[in-house]
Amino acid sequence: MSQPINIAVIGATSNVGEALVELLEEREFPVQDLHLLASSESAGQSLSFRGRQVRVRSLDAFDFAQVQLAFFAAGAEVTRTCRERVLAAGCSLIDLSAALSLDQAPCVLPERGAEGLPALTRPWCVSAPTPSAVACALVLATLKPVLQPQRLQVTAMLSISTLGRSGVQELARQTAELLNGRPLESKTVDRQIAFNLLAQVGAVDDQGHAQLEVRLAAELQQLLGLPALPVAATCALVPVFFGDSLAVGVQSGADIDVLAVQQLLEAEQGIELVEAGDYPTAVGDAVGQDQVYVGRVRRGVSDPRQLNLWIASDNVRKGAALNAVQIAELLIKHYL
Amino acid sequence: MSQPINIAVIGATSNVGEALVELLEEREFPVQDLHLLASSESAGQSLSFRGRQVRVRSLDAFDFAQVQLAFFAAGAEVTRTCRERVLAAGCSLIDLSAALSLDQAPCVLPERGAEGLPALTRPWCVSAPTPSAVACALVLATLKPVLQPQRLQVTAMLSISTLGRSGVQELARQTAELLNGRPLESKTVDRQIAFNLLAQVGAVDDQGHAQLEVRLAAELQQLLGLPALPVAATCALVPVFFGDSLAVGVQSGADIDVLAVQQLLEAEQGIELVEAGDYPTAVGDAVGQDQVYVGRVRRGVSDPRQLNLWIASDNVRKGAALNAVQIAELLIKHYL
Numbered sequence: 078m079s080q081p082i083n084i085a086v087i088g089a090t091s092n093v094g095e096a097l098v099e100l101l102e103e104r105e106f107p108v109q110d111l112h113l114l115a116s117s118e119s120a121g122q123s124l125s126f127r128g129r130q131v132r133v134r135s136l137d138a139f140d141f142a143q144v145q146l147a148f149f150a151a152g153a154e155v156t157r158t159c160r161e162r163v164l165a166a167g168c169s170l171i172d173l174s175a176a177l178s179l180d181q182a183p184c185v186l187p188e189r190g191a192e193g194l195p196a197l198t199r200p201w202c203v204s205a206p207t208p209s210a211v212a213c214a215l216v217l218a219t220l221k222p223v224l225q226p227q228r229l230q231v232t233a234m235l236s237i238s239t240l241g242r243s244g245v246q247e248l249a250r251q252t253a254e255l256l257n258g259r260p261l262e263s264k265t266v267d268r269q270i271a272f273n274l275l276a277q278v279g280a281v282d283d284q285g286h287a288q289l290e291v292r293l294a295a296e297l298q299q300l301l302g303l304p305a306l307p308v309a310a311t312c313a314l315v316p317v318f319f320g321d322s323l324a325v326g327v328q329s330g331a332d333i334d335v336l337a338v339q340q341l342l343e344a345e346q347g348i349e350l351v352e353a354g355d356y357p358t359a360v361g362d363a364v365g366q367d368q369v370y371v372g373r374v375r376r377g378v379s380d381p382r383q384l385n386l387w388i389a390s391d392n393v394r395k396g397a398a399l400n401a402v403q404i405a406e407l408l409i410k411h412y413l
Numbered sequence: 414m415s416q417p418i419n420i421a422v423i424g425a426t427s428n429v430g431e432a433l434v435e436l437l438e439e440r441e442f443p444v445q446d447l448h449l450l451a452s453s454e455s456a457g458q459s460l461s462f463r464g465r466q467v468r469v470r471s472l473d474a475f476d477f478a479q480v481q482l483a484f485f486a487a488g489a490e491v492t493r494t495c496r497e498r499v500l501a502a503g504c505s506l507i508d509l510s511a512a513l514s515l516d517q518a519p520c521v522l523p524e525r526g527a528e529g530l531p532a533l534t535r536p537w538c539v540s541a542p543t544p545s546a547v548a549c550a551l552v553l554a555t556l557k558p559v560l561q562p563q564r565l566q567v568t569a570m571l572s573i574s575t576l577g578r579s580g581v582q583e584l585a586r587q588t589a590e591l592l593n594g595r596p597l598e599s600k601t602v603d604r605q606i607a608f609n610l611l612a613q614v615g616a617v618d619d620q621g622h623a624q625l626e627v628r629l630a631a632e633l634q635q636l637l638g639l640p641a642l643p644v645a646a647t648c649a650l651v652p653v654f655f656g657d658s659l660a661v662g663v664q665s666g667a668d669i670d671v672l673a674v675q676q677l678l679e680a681e682q683g684i685e686l687v688e689a690g691d692y693p694t695a696v697g698d699a700v701g702q703d704q705v706y707v708g709r710v711r712r713g714v715s716d717p718r719q720l721n722l723w724i725a726s727d728n729v730r731k732g733a734a735l736n737a738v739q740i741a742e743l744l745i746k747h748y749l
Contacts, residue, residue, distance in 0.1 A: 228719070248608075256588065269694070272653050272696060273653055274570055274695060275692070276708060285689050307719065309662050311721060315652075316653070317609055317610060317652070324612075324647045326662075353617065353621050356611070356612040356613045360605055360609040374621065376621075378626055378630035378645060379634070379642070383645045
């Protein structure tokens with residue numbers, strides 16, 4: 078593999094940050110020195126890496142000239158604040174916080190390999206797509222030979238870990254309060270998420286779209302190389318701790334050949350196709366796995382040009398951390 | 414109001430059966446005698462109606478010549494077994510179990526009034542649409558003046574009460590087991606529903622469609638008077654006790670006028686429109702209410718011909734019981 082490099086992980090104590098550190102070890106990523114960084118409140122904790130404890134240090138004083146590559150897995154504000162400082166120090170950057178525009182930081186689907194790579198010069202700056210975009214784009218890119226997408230509709234049923242650790246704690250706390258007949262208090266989300274669905278993640282723009290939906294549409298268009306593809310996206314929060322579920326409908330220019338679709342999905346290494354009759358679930362199948370699970374492959378009930386799929390994916394592991402590491406593996410081969 | 418009639422409620426001890434009895438009283442339905450019927454196991458219980466306790470009797474020995482109208486809110490098998498016997502006795506029938514084909518028993522959307530009524534002769538036999546079809550058809554019928562539907566895509570996120578009382582008990586039991594760290598045992602559903610989504614309700618046909626999805630599509634086509642409308646439907650079970658959530662996308666023949674859509678929804682009595690920025694939820698808004706809640710009214714993220722909506726509705730009350738009573742109110746005016 079490539080020459081070892083020095084790496085920084087920002088937001089190391091977040092769900093995604095911890096998963097990143099695990100995966101850098103598990104995949105034997107060529108790390109020379111690993112620097113774990115976080116806000117000053119989280120500094121002082123430590124994470125295990127290759128059998129030793131690495132202390133998490135404060136981001137503020139860190140000199141990015143010491144590292145060649147930084148993963149940003151903290152909030153969007155952190156990436157925006159640090160971006161110039163990181164690039165000025167000659168360090169390349171993979172952002173997992175959807176903080177940067179896709180012009181500033183194009184997004185990359187590692188499974189497409191060199192084919193899908195944008196032109197980059199060092200130090201480069203790329204976006205790891207949002208977890209739903211990763212899962213959906215991987216499936217649709219795989220189906221490119223047999224689909225002529227005219228329109229795309231995605232209902233993304235996102236687990237509460239989309240909001241990070243505080244979201245996970247909120248669902249657990251609300252559920253326990255309800256089961257114990259105690260009055261419900263909402264903190265991280267603005268209303269009851271236990272045994273309920275929330276139709277909207279964050280604020281909406283004047284067109285009624287949540288930022289996550291706009292981002293998902295733009296990322297899918299870029300990753301699929303179809304900048305004019307009409308995309309309708311609904312992102313909702315569901316009372317699930319980990320693992321996203323997507324109901325995806327693609328309207329194609331011709332009747333769907335379900336068998337050909339199944340064969341392509343079966344052949345792609347990053348996808349686990351669940352046979353007809355059975356179906357994948359976020360918790361039962363996808364969580365903890367590197368693959369994206371696909372099932373319920375069928376046409377529309379009365380629409381032969383519509384392909385419908387159910388996708389389940391681990392939003393923290395495959396959707397964020399693994400995908401970012403796979404992007405890094407691809408990019409250091411070509412650009413570092 | 415009309416002349417009082419004798420009524421039978423079959424499946425009186427189910428969630429929907431109990432709600433039916435409540436609503437017959439609440440809406441001052443012209444009931445002379447009320448007969449509550451169920452399987453012989455449930456016979457012997459009693460329900461309150463107009464201040465007295467009405468005993469639930471066994472369906473087997475009941476003579477349907479005593480009543481003019483029967484609501485079937487038990488399983489589909491019960492309706493199929495009894496249908497001939499009921500009609501032969503001169504009793505009309507409203508089926509809430511989706512047991513009969515839409516040719517045998519056309520479905521009715523009461524909000525459309527006499528306009529939407531099929532031609533019927535006494536004793537007649539109609540279907541109350543499935544709860545998701547009720548909510549979705551009411552919204553789309555309201556929007557008929559400003560929509561030219563070319564294609565319809567529905568992701569129905571159904572509460573576990575779709576499976577009846579045993580489903581509700583299963584979600585409560587599984588959740589408690591998981592929170593208490595006990596091993597999980599699945600009974601009513603074949604896997605973990607607590608903190609998880611199930612992508613499929615029941616078995617699928619050789620095209621991969623669940624029966625509920627096929628039914629939903631056919632009902633929508635009939636209720637909207639658009640028998641050739643291409644419909645793609647995904648029905649999933651979510652860890653919510655009561656109240657269904659639907660993400661609906663309609664592709665129209667022309668650009669969507671969001672303001673006109675909002676005005677029509679605002680004007681319809683059976684619909685509560687939630688203003689942009691806010692959004693409705695099943696548990697927080699719809700459950701216990703007669704109205705269907707609609708929010709997140711917007712175009713596709715990059716698709717001006719796509720209308721997107723989020724619908725929340727009480728599947729037991731508005732979706733089933735109230736809707737069936739409203740159908741009865743309409744039909745007895747015209748056909749009884």
